Amino acid sequence: MSVTLALNLKHLHALVAVHHHGGISAAVPHVNLSQPALTQAIARLETQLDAPLFDRQPGGMAPTEAARLLVPRIERALAYIAHGVRGARRTQRLPAMPAVERYVTLPQLRALAAVDSAGSFTLAASRAGVSQPAIYRAVHDLAAAIEIPLTVRRGKTVQPTPAATRMLRPVRLALSELAAGVDDLASLRTEQGGRVTLGVMPLARAILLPQVLARFARAHPGASVNVIEGPYAELLGDLREGSLDLLIGAMRDRLPVRDIAQEGLFDDNPVIVARSGHPLARAGGFAFPQLLHYPWVIAATGAPVRARWEHMFRQHGHEPPRLRIECGSVLITRGLLLEDDWLTLMSRDQFVIERRAGLLIEIGSAGDDLRRRIGLTTRADWHPTRLQQAFVATFRQVCAERSGDAQDDWPFRYPAAR
Template sequence: MILPAPNVRHFAVLAATVRHGSVTRAARSVNLTQPALTQAIARLEAELDCALFERGSGGMTPTEPARLLAPRAEAAIAHIGSPRVTGTQMRAFLALARAGSYAGAAEATGLSAASLHRAVADLSVALGQRLVGRHGRSIMLTPAGERRVRGFGLAMAELRAGLAEVAAWQGRAAGRIVIGAMPLCRARWLPESVLRFHAAHPGVDVVVVEGSHAELAGPLRDGEVDLMLGALREATALDDLAQEAVFEDEPAMIMRADHPLLRAPVVDSDALLAYPWILPPRGTPLRHYWEDMMRAAGAEPPHVGIECGSVLAVRELLLGSDALTLLSPAQLAVELRGGVLKTLPPPVPVTRTIGITTREGWRPTATQAAFVAMLREVAADEFA
């Protein structure tokens, strides 16, 4: 069960009751009366359709669903950072931040712009912070607003995970997995993993969000994406992200089937400089590998007239010109099998590490962990 605007107080009550094991102590810790705390637990049990505690003379003993949900609730409350924030305020502020305007947020949530204005204003008052500013007709987040967006996003991710774990315990559909997919993983690794996983877990939704590392790292940090797949980065630049190497990829030089370079007696620095190159933008791992390859072959990397990260676009550009690119053969496997494109090994071997990137300290649900295990299994089968 996924709540669009979770009742933060109810989850705080659950966490406190599990932590203290007593209605009296739990009520005191969250500044509620005992009847109000008991009522909050009853409402959450009704929403989840399961008992969260066994009541007895010795106190409140948490059931398995409560034990699954309580750590997620504790983490969510820590990310929210204030007992005065409501789920409605969080939902409104996250919608505003992601849409960039009250009109867009209203369309995304189905709430009126006036309601969103009021919720965000109330949130600013509750936190004692200015969260939103204006730049002409656009809204922009203040530094405090940006920090709150990340905290609220992570809080919602924890609650979604907790609710998914309870649903799985109940034998119902267990939520969804959101995957950030960089270019290489889309060719074979991710599709095969999704096919196998979906066959074993048909009740779990899988959402694939395509993008570059720069486009996906933010949503991953904010809790909108669960894990990111693709070429790994230098660990020193990712102190809040964890990387797991899964397999090594060896890019090749790729060109059209009747390219003149295929008839060259030797592929030396002069041959590499004789043709235009199509490559991803500066700062990407593949561009760095190409630059290192060129220098190792004795040539200073030339100007790249066409920068492109789309494999579909690169394919058409290669077919219509004498251009070269450096890509994994898996990304153009159909064209290579069909004989319309050809590969040559680079004069200096190029290897890049492909793997899984997650938030530091990420605690996957059982189904998320099963998907990660499937990723490892497919990589061992396909790329070992």
Template sequence: MIDQLPNIRHIAAVAATVAHGSVTRAARAVNLTQPALTQAIARLEKDLGCQLFDREPGGMRPTESALLLAPRAERAIAEIGSPRVTATQIRAFLSLSRAGSYASAAQRTGLSAASLHRAVNDLSLALGERLVERRGRHIALTPKGEARARRFGIAIAELRSGFAEVSLWLGKAGGKIVIGAMPLSRARWLPLSIARFAADRPNVDIAVIEGSHSELAGPLRDGEIDFLLGALREEEALDDLEQAASFEDRPQLVMRQGHPLSKARTIGVADLHRYPWILPSLHTPLRGYWRGMMGGEHADLPHVSIECGSVLTIRELIRESDALTLLSPDQLRVEIEAGLLIGRAPPVPVRRTIGITTRRDWRPTAPQREMIAILQDIAQQIS
């Protein structure tokens, strides 16, 4: 399995040879000599630990490994956008885009600031675009730079998927699935799904990145996350993302044991005005559902004394006060079952759709498809 971004020319050589079936035509297509193309393929075969082509008198016949890798390689090359771009330039540019300065990027990569500066300048020349600009002491990406960073991220994600598919075919470790998880998904849905998947696919690693939708949508678009789990958003705000509903969540009023409302036979909207509230930030879906429950945008809303998206923090604040919150009972299931907190139905039913968000052009590997299928199956059991 390859951990570093490989030589772009090597990847292009494999894709061209699969497409043309001839070293001569492939070399012409990627502007390499025939010996250089043959050497590039041999180096990539060594890195992957497998043969990509059967050398025959009539040409180069791709093996199954090459057929798995070639479509990913073609997509990656298209996203990179120029045959003159090198892996070193991409790594330097992405490090700079994340660090915000050459000095910080140098510390993260171990390269000198001068080397990074030279690589980013060479990348700008190769693409014919201004990618960065100075703003005070920091470096910021230009609009074209931001677009390039996103396309490079997608290219890297495609190559990682291609290498993972080859590795799985060879019976080796099958790469990694990176999941962006919003709070609700981490309570029961995702842990149950991971446990089942890990039992079926012990050779595939899983990484869970926690955060809110606003924190995770960018990495999803950049290819750093494979898919995102949580409350679905309005479709018109997600032109480049695709959503699939999984189950319906019904948030409840949550309060401490012994709260004045805990013994009430019924709870009305007027009762909810008498207590402080702890809720997530203003533009989250749950906050919108709360406004609807309380009478809508123009209603006289109770004061939200604390804005917080951390379930752990909310749990402790609720236990120590008469504050109320609106949360899925799954997120506080242990505390509710232990009698530390109480969940009550809200005066107006609240429902939100939970699901999976992916890039519209995402092409999952077989393990990624299996993980999605398991998530949808577990979601049906939960609902």
């Protein structure tokens, strides 16, 4: 069992109280534990975390560096849980219940999140490696503790109630904070280990990110990096719930929600790409209207590249042609281009391997005003671990090194519209 799974919320409350009040005796009036029980709770946490949390002194208990790292994350986690539980109760118009969050447990909260993700108690239990009755009982006990229904069966699936939906995001953020705290302690002990989970949008650079990953892996051989590729809306939801640490890719001109932050790192100019034997490539130059005579494959409406593609045609006085295939997958798009006379917009780095192999080429620039900003997206209230800070620093460094690279070494351009 991982350390995070074994943590006890009452023990975490006890740790925060001892840290704030400077000792066991001073903390007792503020927690629902006797002095011996409070002493045992701190000792249990130190055993689980494999780190001393306090230096026992005649005048009290001084927090160690481990405690100074961990306590702020515990406080944020507890605040998220309190916010989620109280918000769920408000959806039912229930009267305020002082410290209602003290009646819940971490296994109950994890069970609710697991059932929401799986859509059934059976699948949630299978993924968690526990019995179905245990998952069911944990969710049922949580609902009883906070006095609101949390799940409803619709056909063959189990779905969260509106109250549970309101509670789930802060619960997942709390679990993420606790996992980050455990990672911080691991890096404190060994200066290695820890994890970074990245969301990578389809338009992220194909060459830049591998360079970042390779350099980071050399500098942190004990760390693990999980790279998840997907559409922006899906990754953004995972980021806001804490299952992703940051997103890498094309930034949005306007923030879709107020609880995220963007940091631009470099500009990218999409170009028109086709197979090497494409008729427009053989011509060595062409007028813009000829682009209307060939099929295009572009991502669906809502993707930044789609808006830029439409703008490219309209600024030349043409309505965009009808799309026979809408696709946001770079892998599928590259394969389609090789099959026939299809055209698309891509970052130069997204087809650099095919270009070097003589399979795909750039046949024209999309125009400077279609430039897009590539960067990092994080939660506005994100508190990165030391390892996550190191990854961001590596990413910035590689971007800075590449910012002066010449990229306009491409032979074909179409003339400006007249």
